[in-house]
Amino acid sequence: MIRTICFKERRYIEELRILTRATALDCIIDERFDRIVYLIKEGDMGLAIGRKGNNIRKMQRVLGKRIEMVEYSPEIETFTRNVFKPANVLGVGKGDDGRLTVYIDKNDLGIAIGKGGCTIEKARLLLSRYFDTELGEVLAGEDVHA
Numbered sequence: 001m002i003r004t005i006c007f008k009e010r011r012y013i014e015e016l017r018i019l020t021r022a023t024a025l026d027c028i029i030d031e032r033f034d035r036i037v038y039l040i041k042e043g044d045m046g047l048a049i050g051r052k053g054n055n056i057r058k059m060q061r062v063l064g065k066r067i068e069m070v071e072y073s074p075e076i077e078t079f080t081r082n083v084f085k086p087a088n089v090l091g092v093g094k095g096d097d098g099r100l101t102v103y104i105d106k107n108d109l110g111i112a113i114g115k116g117g118c119t120i121e122k123a124r125l126l127l128s129r130y131f132d133t134e135l136g137e138v139l140a141g142e143d144v145h146a
Contacts (some may be wrong), residue, residue, distance in 0.1 A: 012036055015062065020055040025072055028125055033118045035066040043069040046107060049119035051076065068122065075129050076100070083123045087112040090141045099136030106140040113138065 005013070005106040026039040035036050040048045048069050048128075049056055059067045064107060068132035073079040081089045081104055091100045104112040113120055124135045 001046060004140065012063065013038075016048070017064065019058055020048050020050060022055075024048075026129075028122075030122070030125075033066075033116070033121070035068055035118070036063060037068045037122055037125070039130075040069050040071050042072050042074075045069065046053065068123070070126060072130075075132065076127075079130070080123070080127070083126055084112050087119075094133070095136060097136070099134045101136045102138045103141030104138060109138075109140045 005026070007094075009029060010016065012027045012029070013024045016022060016027075022039040022044040024038045025041055028037040028039075030037060039049070044125045047055075050058070056067050056069070070079075070085075071082045073082060077092045080100065082100065084104065088105035089102060089112075090105055091103040093103070095101055102112070111119070120138060123138075127133050127135050
């Protein structure tokens, strides 16, 4: 899916590259939750986060916004697991309507939803942008493997 990146997003991506030496594929400026969500190239997540999260804290100081990072994966299930980290995703299933259902460990449901639904909103944005898929439901599951 081809998407143009505006000047402000390019500036934020370049700022990340300068400060962390990691490569960001995309950047979403989420005004609703006052955050910047970076999509990090596969394998660059360690560089982007830094030792004990130092790079994320540095980026938050420089940009003055909360920073969230998601590692890209070409497989939709791995990508979905990365979006919902650190919550334990038990399985991902695609319904007949084409919508994605995500099964989360019942102890991690609050983490998966996020404060005010911010994690679910991040998942909706990224899944629709990169896999042309809508996020359906996020359900608590016991031992579901789809």
